[in-house]
Amino acid sequence: MVSSDFAKQMAGYGLVTAHILYRLPDHPSFLQSYIWQEYDISPRFPQLNKFLEFWQRELDGPLHEVTVVHQSLIKPAELRHVGGVFLLH
Template sequence: MTDRALLVQLEGYGLTTAEICYFMPDHPSLLQIYAWQEYDAAPDFPVLFDFLAHWRREIEAEIRSVRIAHEKMIRPASWRSADGVISWD
């Protein structure tokens, strides 16, 4: 059986991490952080925005901010010398 993570990466998805800062209505001065991570497609991020829509509908916490990091993990190979110098001798 093939790994789901590999299949979605082959479809163009990359690993997306979101830092969601939120507060509960009864404690507005207490800012909390939730880390979310899933494979998603940049720049539209449909999986993340579905999760945020679910949050707004089902969770009583109010989102203050969302920071997104995205890395496409399957890409053409590249390399460089550890010391920065390429020598063919």
């Protein structure tokens, strides 16, 4: 059984981390930090956009800044046939 995360990576998804700074509703001069991480497709980031739309629609803390980092964890060049197996005891 293949994990869903591995299947997503093989389908072109990469790990996306978003560092979100937002203002506190009761204290607008203070910034709070939130880290969001999920597998998503670059450069459109549909999962991240869906989350940010939810945030703006449902949460009281207005967004100040969103920094996004994307990394493809598995690349085609990294998958190759292994010529031998070595066992260590």
